[in-house]
Amino acid sequence: MSETAHQDHIEKKAFLVNSSSLKDVRSFCREVFEKLQIQEDLKDELVLAIAEAAQNIVKHAFKNSASPTELMVVQISCENNKLQIAFYDRGTPVDPKKVKHREIDNVKPGGLGTFFIQEIMDAVEFKDGKKPWINHLVLTKQL
Template sequence: MSETAQSNHTEKKDFLVRSSSLKDVRTFCREVFEKLQIEQNLKDELVLAIAEAAQNIVKHAYKDDPKTDDKMVVQISCKDNKLQIGFYDMGTPVDPNKVKHREIDNVKPGGLGTFFIQEIMDAVEFKDGKKPWINHLVLTKQL
């Protein structure tokens, strides 16, 4: 638990849906978590989880449209020591029932991003995207 996390804080930023944006997503997260004074180990884990979720948007929701000019939004909120990260995109609708990681003992490339997200976060929830958004993913973590 981070004792210094601020009680109420929200920031959001949009990013072009491209793999080249992932570095910018991480930079944004690190800056916000710096303000929230989240300790380094947890910060590294959270940045990984968020970057994996953003990567999933690029890799899956926009699989058929890799040169899109669409943007995705990442919103980080901290309220009463509960961190909530929202992702909004206008890609292919995600079927939550099909979002599964590979069996961890079946070692092969791929299928680890969702596993990392689930390991790091307390909850992963797909919500109905409100126009203009198609997908709305919410990750939560109690600090």
């Protein structure tokens, strides 16, 4: 946990649901974390977790075939040193029971992104998406 008091802040941005947007998602997160003065090492980890979650939307919720205008929204908020990152998308509804990283002794690729998210964040929660959204993922981390 950080000893620095981070200012309360909220910011959100919409991105097209495709793999080319992942770089933009990372840039957006870095900009917000700069404003929040989050320490460099933690910033890198948080950017990775957020990019992996966005990648899961492109890859799994839309199976790499979203329409060219389809959007996902990333919202970063910080309140009382608690960081919350929310994702909204209109892809296939996610069954939280099926979202898991693979077993450690299974050396096949895949499932690593979910493992990274769970390693980096304090909590990962799937909530009911309110219209027009279908999926609403919330990642939290105490700073």
